[in-house]
Amino acid sequence: MRAVNKRNLTVVALIVFLAVLAIEHRFKTEPETVPVIEQQASASASGAGAGLAAPAFSLEDSTGKVYKVGGPRQKALIVNFWASWCEPCQLEAPELNKMALKYKDVLDIYGINVTSQDYKPNAERFIRKYMLAFPVMFDSKGKVFDKYQGQVFPTNVLIDKNGVIAEVVLGALTAEELEKKIISLTGS
Template identity: 75%
Template structure:
């Protein structure tokens, strides 16, 4: 009798866990625009705020810098190779990087502190990413941007100001609308 009760408790716990995972994934499927994410210091990142400055290198050793005025608008895409919404969004980001290359830069930032670099490198090859991808090995840049979910897209205008922070994957149509608004194209 005790074995049956233990089995029933284990099955119930498994059902609750699976339900929680499905619910979290379902909630994360909807992109959410975040007007401002407050920092503990009372400052913040969000619409109208300067993008926190950082420099990261890609696998070839090229350094990319964010912060301050730029020649083009920018999307910083924080992602991880295990993230299903990141996989769905990668081809769309790739297409937009090519289509809007004259007015927009896209920087992919793999949050390697929450990933496995060889898997991230496979992800880059699999999706043949046409934009620079850097590795945030310690998660410091993701932390500076108060990152919470994958993917997180930070839209930055030519003046270096954040126009929007989007949590979750964007469809091609949503992404293109945001790019047109960001670049004026």
């Protein structure tokens, strides 16, 4: 009887191990991009897809400053949805910092911690650890993430100066991929 229980335990442990490997492999694969849809955006054509006007929202950062998205702007924008426990988010944070500083004249980056799926003290530690050089807001109820039909972390929404979504990137980008997308977005 003991040998059967030991074998069953071994089989269950093997299944759990393989499931963890499969999940890890899924998160380490290439980021998925949502293709650009060729259509004209209008005030009534708002949504979370490429070619549509970015859904409007406003959120406060930890100092109480309000940041708004929606409509034309002076600079292109990347809205970065993240969580502190997300390993790809941790890998991407230093690169976003570099790009925020390098392209500060033509690009804004807004970090949005989806606090409804995170623990705020951990998010605050993440901000300090990576010394984020761009504004970070807390989506405490997940309403903004829902507006953008968020599914994975990180999700980067690239928005042009007209307030139109150029691309939605699911998953982390390499530094080179990120810079190419920024150059394309800003025309720099």
